[in-house]
Amino acid sequence: xxxxxxxxxxxxxxxxxxxxxxxxxxxxxxxxxxxxxxxxxxxxxxxxxxxxxxxxxxxxxxxxxxxxxxxxxxxxxxxxxxx
Numbered sequence: 782x783x784x785x786x787x788x789x790x791x792x793x794x795x796x797x798x799x800x801x802x803x804x805x806x807x808x809x810x811x812x813x814x815x816x817x818x819x820x821x822x823x824x825x826x827x828x829x830x831x832x833x834x835x836x837x838x839x840x841x842x843x844x845x846x847x848x849x850x851x852x853x854x855x856x857x858x859x860x861x862x863x864x
Contacts, residue, residue, distance in 0.1 A: 790845050790861050797842035804835030 803812055808831040809824050824831075848861035 786861075787849070790848065794842045794845035797838040797845065800838040801835045801842065804831040804838065806835075808832070808835075 803815065808828050812831070813819070813821055813824050844860060844863075848857050851857040851860060
């Protein structure tokens with residue numbers, strides 16, 4: 782469990798970084814290929830909403846990455862599990 786938790790936290794942080802990139806920078810180019818069920822016009826009109834979601838995912842990944850640098854084990858666990 783000592784090795785599994787940091788690996789899972791790192792993987793989830795990576796996923797949130799991918800979501801940040803997709804929603805903030807590639808919403809009108811890559812996202813229509815990922816979300817094929819939506820019409821192309823949807824992505825241009827929802828660009829601002831997607832950027833807001835991307836910012837949220839960025840803060841989540843920042844919290845998870847920050848938890849790797851906290852020295853106190855109790856505080857590290859609280860930050861990692863509440864992000």
